Amino acid sequence: MAAKSTVLVVASLALALLxxxxxxxxxxxxxxxxGYDAIAAVSDEFIARLTNDEQEKRFFIGFSTDxxxxxxxxxxxxxCKSSGGPCVYTGRDMKTAHAGAGITKADWDRSLKxxxxxxxxxxxxxxxxxxxATLLMPLEKDVVDKQ
Numbered sequence: 001m002a003a004k005s006t007v008l009v010v011a012s013l014a015l016a017l018l019x020x021x022x023x024x025x026x027x028x029x030x031x032x033x034x035g036y037d038a039i040a041a042v043s044d045e046f047i048a049r050l051t052n053d054e055q056e057k058r059f060f061i062g063f064s065t066d067x068x069x070x071x072x073x074x075x076x077x078x079x080c081k082s083s084g085g086p087c088v089y090t091g092r093d094m095k096t097a098h099a100g101a102g103i104t105k106a107d108w109d110r111s112l113k114x115x116x117x118x119x120x121x122x123x124x125x126x127x128x129x130x131x132x133a134t135l136l137m138p139l140e141k142d143v144v145d146k147q
Contacts, residue, residue: 028084029131033124036080036087043075046118055110059101082135094142104146112136 033039047068050056060068080087091097115136119129 029128029135030080030083030085032128033083033132036076036085038122039079039083039085040076042118042122042124043072043079045121046115047072047075049114049118050111053110053114056107056114059103059107079132083132094139098143098145100145102146103144105140105144108140108144 030039033042051060051068063071074089074091077087077089078091081089112133116129119132124132
């Protein structure tokens with residue numbers, strides 16, 4: 001009888017652990033990233049690094065403070081929405097938004113490197129980084145206008 005109850009206890013614990021693991025997997029990327037505030041913090045750091053990077057800062061010259069805040073909000077909303085969060089992205093499509101900016105493949109690659117550094121700074125796990133990359137990589141064809 002004691003062996004039966006031990007088996008039941010172990011089985012119950014195993015089921016509870018499996019249920020907990022399933023619940024973690026059911027969380028959206030947005031939730032696993034830490035939600036809105038975490039996405040905003042990463043976006044702020046990313047934009048700060050871009051605007052101070054010798055190769056990338058030219059894309060931010062001439063924007064008013066208000067325009068820079070709008071760019072920041074659009075980035076937050078885009079990542080939030082794309083990762084399964086409750087945000088609404090109200091910006092233009094990527095091709096229209098970046099048309100004529102002269103963004104090269106080297107610029108794109110540099111910005112991805114910076115983004116990866118920021119994600120590492122915030123200790124975003126590898127799986128979530130890979131999922132973000134999967135969401136962002138298709139944008140390259142619309143953002144890059146020069147090879």
